[in-house]
Amino acid sequence: MKAPKLRELKEAILNVFSKRFTTKYPFVTYEAPEVFRGKPVYNVELCVGCGACAQVCPAKAIELKDYLEKGIRILTVRYTDCIYCGQCQEKCIVEGGIVLTNDYITASLERSDDTNYNTVEKKLVKCERCGTVIATVDHLKWLVKRLGPYTYGHPNLMLIRQSELRIDSPKIQPREIVRREDHFELLCPKCRQLVVVEDAFK
Numbered sequence: 001m002k003a004p005k006l007r008e009l010k011e012a013i014l015n016v017f018s019k020r021f022t023t024k025y026p027f028v029t030y031e032a033p034e035v036f037r038g039k040p041v042y043n044v045e046l047c048v049g050c051g052a053c054a055q056v057c058p059a060k061a062i063e064l065k066d067y068l069e070k071g072i073r074i075l076t077v078r079y080t081d082c083i084y085c086g087q088c089q090e091k092c093i094v095e096g097g098i099v100l101t102n103d104y105i106t107a108s109l110e111r112s113d114d115t116n117y118n119t120v121e122k123k124l125v126k127c128e129r130c131g132t133v134i135a136t137v138d139h140l141k142w143l144v145k146r147l148g149p150y151t152y153g154h155p156n157l158m159l160i161r162q163s164e165l166r167i168d169s170p171k172i173q174p175r176e177i178v179r180r181e182d183h184f185e186l187l188c189p190k191c192r193q194l195v196v197v198e199d200a201f202k
Helices: 007-015 053-054 087-091 137-153 155-165 180-184 189-199
Strands: 038-043 062-069 072-078 098-100 118-125 133-136
Touching: 038 072, 038 118, 053 087, 072 189, 087 098, 118 137, 133 137, 137 155
Parallel strands: none
Antiparallel strands: 038 098, 062 072, 072 118, 118 133
């Protein structure tokens, strides 16, 4: 075996007698700097459940699921897949619905542990004719707030503005005949077009 080079030997000796500079984690918690990009966390108050974060996530770490029978949408961030790129925070339409924190600890003994994911739940608004998902309640309320007086140019938003969302929803009863009162229902774009065209040309 060849003798080590003098430079390497010198470095080894210096390192033996020099002060330790490694952190004492996990015995002492490491304080991450302010600009550190750690675990993304939903702000339940600000998030509107639009799903923009799930669409832009390159690692597909954010899952969006609509449970039609319960009338809810659940967004879930899986930290086991997240690459902490910050796209979800950057593309969030409400600027704060999801933010990257300084929390970096993802180690856990259980896969189902809460440290492995973060979720937010939002109530859905469904078309009263066909049952298609239109958006979440909070998303439509956010649009109403943003549009102000222009809200009255859109039938769905006008209804929400006037009645604070009739989302305890009437039972969906599809029917073939379009009536004039259908204008005053929460409708998906397809059904809204059908109602407008049928009413105008019949």
